[in-house]
Amino acid sequence: MYKIAVIPGDGTGPEVVREALKVLETAAKKYNFKYETKIFDFGGDRYLSTGKTLEDKDIEELRGYSAILLGAIGHPEVKPGILETGILLKLRFSLDQYINLRPVKLYNAVFCPLKDKKPEDVDFVVVRENSEGLYKGMGEFKNKGTKDEVAIQISYNTRKGVERCIRYAFEYARKRNKRKKVTLCGKTNVLTFAWDLWQRTFDELAREYPDITTDYAHVDATTMWFVKNPEWFDVIVTDNMFGDIITDLGAMVQGGMGIAAGGNINPQGVSMFEPIGGSAPKYTGKNVINPLAAVCAAGMMLEILGEEEAAKAVEDAVIKVVQKKLKSLGAGKMGYSTSEVGDLVVQNL
Ligand code: IPM
Ligand code: MN
Numbered sequence: 338m339y340k341i342a343v344i345p346g347d348g349t350g351p352e353v354v355r356e357a358l359k360v361l362e363t364a365a366k367k368y369n370f371k372y373e374t375k376i377f378d379f380g381g382d383r384y385l386s387t388g389k390t391l392e393d394k395d396i397e398e399l400r401g402y403s404a405i406l407l408g409a410i411g412h413p414e415v416k417p418g419i420l421e422t423g424i425l426l427k428l429r430f431s432l433d434q435y436i437n438l439r440p441v442k443l444y445n446a447v448f449c450p451l452k453d454k455k456p457e458d459v460d461f462v463v464v465r466e467n468s469e470g471l472y473k474g475m476g477e478f479k480n481k482g483t484k485d486e487v488a489i490q491i492s493y494n495t496r497k498g499v500e501r502c503i504r505y506a507f508e509y510a511r512k513r514n515k516r517k518k519v520t521l522c523g524k525t526n527v528l529t530f531a532w533d534l535w536q537r538t539f540d541e542l543a544r545e546y547p548d549i550t551t552d553y554a555h556v557d558a559t560t561m562w563f564v565k566n567p568e569w570f571d572v573i574v575t576d577n578m579f580g581d582i583i584t585d586l587g588a589m590v591q592g593g594m595g596i597a598a599g600g601n602i603n604p605q606g607v608s609m610f611e612p613i614g615g616s617a618p619k620y621t622g623k624n625v626i627n628p629l630a631a632v633c634a635a636g637m638m639l640e641i642l643g644e645e646e647a648a649k650a651v652e653d654a655v656i657k658v659v660q661k662k663l664k665s666l667g668a669g670k671m672g673y674s675t676s677e678v679g680d681l682v683v684q685n686l
Contacts, residue, residue, distance in 0.1 A: 338641055339403040346380040348421070348616025349626040349675075350408020356408060356628035356679030360651060363683045364496070364639065368647035370401075379424050381412020381616075390423025396431045404638050405609035408631065409616035421473070429467050434601035435611055436505050437465035437497065437580060441567075441587035441597075444659040448592035448666050451564060459590055461570035462513070465504040465580025467601055469498045471533075474575040493577070494531045499538045505604070506574035507546045516571035519543075520552040522559045523581055524618035535576070561584055563590055579663040588613060595627030595666040597661070598634040600641060608641050610634040617668065625669040628679050629655055654685035 338464035345351035356372065365372060375463070377399075379391055399405060402608050410425045413415070443449050443459035451459075473493040503521075510519045521539045525532040536553070543551045552569075554562060556579045562569055563586050575583065588597035594614030601609040612630030620626045632655055658681045664672035671678060 338351060339370065340401065341372050341374045341638075342375045342377055342399055342402040342405045343374050344379050344405060344407045346408040346410045346424075346616065347378040347382070347412045348409050348618045348621045350616055352408075352622070352626055353626065353628040353631035354406060354453075356409040356675060356682070357631040359619070359638075359679045360632050360654075360686065361506075361635050363686045364647040364651055366399075366643075367651065367686060368644060369645050370647065374440075380410060380418055381415045384412070384415055384420060384423070389516050390420060391427050399428070399432065400607060402607055404642060405607060406631075406635060406638060407611040409612065409614070411616040411618075413618045426472065428609060429601050432601075432607050432609070433468060434603045434606075435466065435468040435501060436468035436602040436604070437463075437577075437584075437599055438602055439463045439465060439580070439584040439597070439599040439613065440637075441584070441591045442598065443591050444656050445592070445663075448659070450589060454567060454590075458568040460588075461662050462568065462572050462583050463580055463587060464502065464509060464510065464572060464574045465584065466498065466502040466574075466576045467580075468577075469493050469495060470577035475511055479547055491526070492531050492576070492578070495535055496534065496538065497571070499535055500542065503530070503535075503539050503542050503574055505602075506572050507542055507549055510572040511546065513572065514551075516573040516593050517548060518552060518572045520554055520570060521547075522554050522556050522573050522575035522583065524556050524579070525553070526555060526647055528669070531576070536570070538575070538664055540641075556583065560586055563579070563587060584613065593627075593666045594630065595668065595671075596629050596633065596655075598630045598637055600604070600634070600637045603642065608638070610638040610641075620668045623670075624674045624676060627666055627671060628674050628675050628680070629659070631681055632679070650686055651682070654682045657685045658682055 475491040636651035
């Protein structure tokens with residue numbers, strides 16, 4: 338019996354999570370697994386009425402769950418940063434979800450903004466380090482508010498943190514068994530402390546994986562190749578900040594935020610799955626947002642829980658809907674409402 342903590346969150350989060358849960362229910366019946374859910378109301382509305390983001394006791398409670406399914410965090414009336422650091426990043430850090438796994442897979446060539454690229458050309462995974470780097474929040478102001486102000490933001494990289502992330506990428510490439518290639522995406526030519534550590538660790542670990550081809554690309558060049566030659570990539574490993582940036586581009590290359598899912602993974606602990614697109618306030622409550630990213634997030638959750646057959650079936654159902662039904666992956670342009678798209682996935686499952 339899996340215990341799933343559900344955090345619908347802000348904006349369109351609740352609408353997309355509802356569809357993901359519909360799909361989960363169908364998958365459970367068909368593939369004979371059992372689960373129970375508990376809904377948690379963390380998010381902007383709760384913060385505005387109580388002043389609370391996420392408390393230590395909440396984290397302790399969440400530790401007792403098999404996985405977390407998250408809708409979106411971000412509220413137009415809350416100052417940027419409060420909910421992000423107080424909820425989303427706090428969850429990632431406290432639960433030591435040190436991998437942010439973001440597949441970039443094109444399901445229908447029609448939705449790819451790149452000319453002449455087919456599904457087989459856009460099929461890679463970004464392994465983003467999720468617990469360190471610039472996200473660590475280290476730094477300081479000097480002479481704040483004066484003409485001589487200095488703001489320092491530190492990228493914090495530990496050997497252990499870098500190593501566990503790179504190791505995950507190599508293991509993932511092996512398990513994935515496609516191009517069997519890991520590309521390190523960094524900036525060794527300028528960020529000579531952090532990326533020296535990354536490069537050395539990468540080279541050392543590569544020796545343990547002779548079956549995996551290795552490659553290196555600077556982050557700026559990586560964005561260029563995403564557009565020009567996405568077929569070069571299989572597994573990309575990178576730090577927290579670069580991973581954040583390149584996966585938004587990745588989402589566009591695979592057809593848009595409507596389909597992009599991610600997993601915040603602690604291989605030894607509680608992992609959290611989310612559509613990566615955010616709360617999309619302007620579409621809230623209109624039943625027009627694309628729920629497939631949330632459905633795919635639930636699919637990733639099933640895979641990590643070990644329900645691999647069910648995970649594959651969910652993905653196959655999504656592929657059918659994307660290939661045969663939807664006019665677009667964008668909000669309001671799908672040719673179906675949010676709940677209808679959820680129903681279509683259920684029917685194809
Ligand atoms: C993401 C988001 C978050 C991040 C924000 C909301 C803190 O952009 O999941 O990619 O920067 O990691
Ligand atoms: Mn992001």
